[in-house]
Amino acid sequence: xxxxxxxxxxxxxxxxxxxxxxxxxxxxxxxxxxxxxxxxxxxxxxxxxxxxxxxxxxxxxxxxxxxxxxxxxxxxxxxxxxxxxxxxxxxxxxxxxxxxxxxxxxxxxxxxxxxxxxxxxxxxxxxxxxxxxxxxxxxxxxxxxxxxxxxxxxxxxxxxxxxxxxxxxxxxxxxxxxxxxxxxxxxxxxxxxxxxxxxxxxxxxxxxxxxxxxxxxxxxxxxxxxxxxxxxxxxxxxxxxxxxxxxxxxxxxxxxxxxxxxxxxxxxxxxxxx
Amino acid sequence: xxxxxxxxxxxxxxxxxxxxxxxxxxxxxxxxxxxxxxxxxxxxxxxxxxxxxxxxxxxxxxxxxxxxxxxxxxxxxxxxxxxxxxxxxxxxxxxxxxxxxxxxxxxxxxxxxxxxxxxxxxxxxxxxxxxxxxxxxxxxxxxxxxxxxxxxxxxxxxxxxxxxxxxxxxxxxxxxxxxxxxxxxxxxxxxxxxxxxxxxxxxxxxxxxxxxxxxxxxxxxxxxxxxxxxxxxxxxxxxxxxxxxxxxxxxxxxxxxxxxxxxxxxxxxxxxxxxxxxxxxxxxxxxxx
Numbered sequence: 001x002x003x004x005x006x007x008x009x010x011x012x013x014x015x016x017x018x019x020x021x022x023x024x025x026x027x028x029x030x031x032x033x034x035x036x037x038x039x040x041x042x043x044x045x046x047x048x049x050x051x052x053x054x055x056x057x058x059x060x061x062x063x064x065x066x067x068x069x070x071x072x073x074x075x076x077x078x079x080x081x082x083x084x085x086x087x088x089x090x091x092x093x094x095x096x097x098x099x100x101x102x103x104x105x106x107x108x109x110x111x112x113x114x115x116x117x118x119x120x121x122x123x124x125x126x127x128x129x130x131x132x133x134x135x136x137x138x139x140x141x142x143x144x145x146x147x148x149x150x151x152x153x154x155x156x157x158x159x160x161x162x163x164x165x166x167x168x169x170x171x172x173x174x175x176x177x178x179x180x181x182x183x184x185x186x187x188x189x190x191x192x193x194x195x196x197x198x199x200x201x202x203x204x205x206x207x208x209x210x211x212x213x214x215x216x217x218x219x220x221x222x223x224x225x226x227x228x229x230x231x232x233x234x235x236x237x238x239x240x241x242x243x244x245x246x247x248x249x250x251x252x253x254x255x256x257x258x259x260x261x262x263x264x265x266x267x268x269x270x271x272x273x274x
Numbered sequence: 275x276x277x278x279x280x281x282x283x284x285x286x287x288x289x290x291x292x293x294x295x296x297x298x299x300x301x302x303x304x305x306x307x308x309x310x311x312x313x314x315x316x317x318x319x320x321x322x323x324x325x326x327x328x329x330x331x332x333x334x335x336x337x338x339x340x341x342x343x344x345x346x347x348x349x350x351x352x353x354x355x356x357x358x359x360x361x362x363x364x365x366x367x368x369x370x371x372x373x374x375x376x377x378x379x380x381x382x383x384x385x386x387x388x389x390x391x392x393x394x395x396x397x398x399x400x401x402x403x404x405x406x407x408x409x410x411x412x413x414x415x416x417x418x419x420x421x422x423x424x425x426x427x428x429x430x431x432x433x434x435x436x437x438x439x440x441x442x443x444x445x446x447x448x449x450x451x452x453x454x455x456x457x458x459x460x461x462x463x464x465x466x467x468x469x470x471x472x473x474x475x476x477x478x479x480x481x482x483x484x485x486x487x488x489x490x491x492x493x494x495x496x497x498x499x500x501x502x503x504x505x506x507x508x509x510x511x512x513x514x515x516x517x518x519x520x521x522x523x524x525x526x527x528x529x530x531x532x533x534x535x536x537x538x539x540x541x542x543x544x545x546x547x548x549x550x551x552x553x554x555x556x557x558x559x560x561x562x563x
Binding site for chain 1: 276279280283284286287288289290291293294295297298300301304305307308360361362363364365366367368369371372381383384385387388390391392393394395397398399401402403428431435459460461462464465466485488489490491492496515518519522523527535536539542543546547550
């Protein structure tokens with residue numbers, strides 16, 4: 001009996017130790033190794049060098065990533081918030097709710113690489129858009145749709161039932177209630193959900209590989225041209241091997257820093273986990 | 275006037291909600307459409323159970339069999355979930371017995387940082403840290419199924435820890451007082467009562483993680499070695515998402531190779547769909563008892 005409790009105690013400390021140790025290791029490792037590469041010119045210049053990326057910076061990739069993320073969020077956020085609003089406030093049919101939930105669950109279960117295949121077949125080939133930000137952005141939008149929807153639905157669900165009933169009792173329409181009560185009081189949570197969705201999209205590579213991210217491009221001017229993206233750039237630098245390892249650490253640094261800052265903003269807005 | 279506005283707004287909400295349906299239908303339609311031509315050339319049985327993947331016939335006939343890829347996808351996910359469960363149950367036990375509400379929330383938000391790290395960064399760290407260790411130990415080039423599983427298990431931790439902890443906390447609230455009243459140590463009670471009592475819920479919580487694990491592309495692709503071999507613990511192998519990501523760029527649009535990659539994507543989707551449906555039926559059964 002004493003042995004068993006010691007064993008379990010050891011297991012518990014081991015588990016939490018490994019987990020927190022890994023978190024600390026990943027961030028410290030990348031920030032430590034990447035810090036020496038980061039400089040204003042690394043962030044503000046284009047990649048160069050005999051083997052692309054060994055010299056120069058990653059500016060087009062940063063802007064490209066913002067374009068990809070922006071497109072995805074702009075397409076996905078309205079649909080996700082509308083679906084959440086529909087399920088919580090407008091839908092009166094329980095069976096419909098079940099169907100919608102299972103649709104959203106199914107979407108969240110589609111692997112991101114399959115979404116890349118979909119965007120290639122639908123946008124790149126059938127619609128003839130070619131490899132461009134819009135094609136990738138659509139794949140990313142489908143990917144983050146359930147992600148935002150689940151968080152938005154949770155935010156709407158936490159509104160007090162009493163408030164909704166009262167507005168019904170006063171004869172307000174659900175539209176009026178949604179615009180005047182639900183949206184304003186969930187504004188922070190919704191923005192936080194959208195930012196977190198953006199982080200998720202920014203880090204994803206598989207939907208971009210063959211639909212719009214390229215090894216080298218200048219800063220994009222519209223969403224109908226291909227662009228560089230941070231995760232894709234990091235992958236290519238790593239795949240090239242030892243010559244471009246320094247810039248790979250730098251790229252990983254920038255990506256983690258961007259995502260960390262955005263996550264902290266989102267957390268501060270949405271309140272720490274309830 | 276107001277009435278008209280309401281109608282228009284409700285209509286807009288419905289239209290945007292319909293986008294979710296439409297996008298799911300489109301994804302399914304386009305994947306199936308591009309995969310279908312494959313089956314006029316290769317029979318489904320041959321495609322799924324064949325182990326020769328020769329998209330271009332340099333020597334002899336081209337052949338398309340993805341059995342090794344399917345096995346590798348399943349093996350990597352299974353191993354990753356076993357490793358992640360081991361760590362998660364430990365971490366959840368700690369969170370259950372050693373922390374108050376405030377500390378627990380703090381630790382949760384630290385662990386959640388893992389979920390935000392992009393999978394390429396995991397792959398990168400896997401290459402520069404994990405593969406070097408495996409190489410020193412004597413694995414040829416370091417790439418292996420085990421390395422991919424370890425990396426993947428770290429990515430699964432945030433989801434698994436929070437769901438393990440949730441079900442264990444529920445069991446703790448129910449049984450901790452009786453355990454203490456019997457004069458038994460908390461840890462013994464945890465091992466003999468709380469973990470067994472929450473076992474069923476923990477297993478059900480694992481399922482969303484299966485989808486995440488099987489669909490993961492970058493991190494796995496960067497450390498698994500990408501060779502068409504039947505998976506073994508320290509050997510190279512290749513998963514379905516990795517094949518698609520690596521070969522899509524070189525497949526001629528409209529060729530059998532191209533359709534075969536869509537076929538592989540379809541197989542992956544069907545596998546996930548079957549698992550998810552089976553589990554949701556199981557979950558309904560279990561929650562009814």
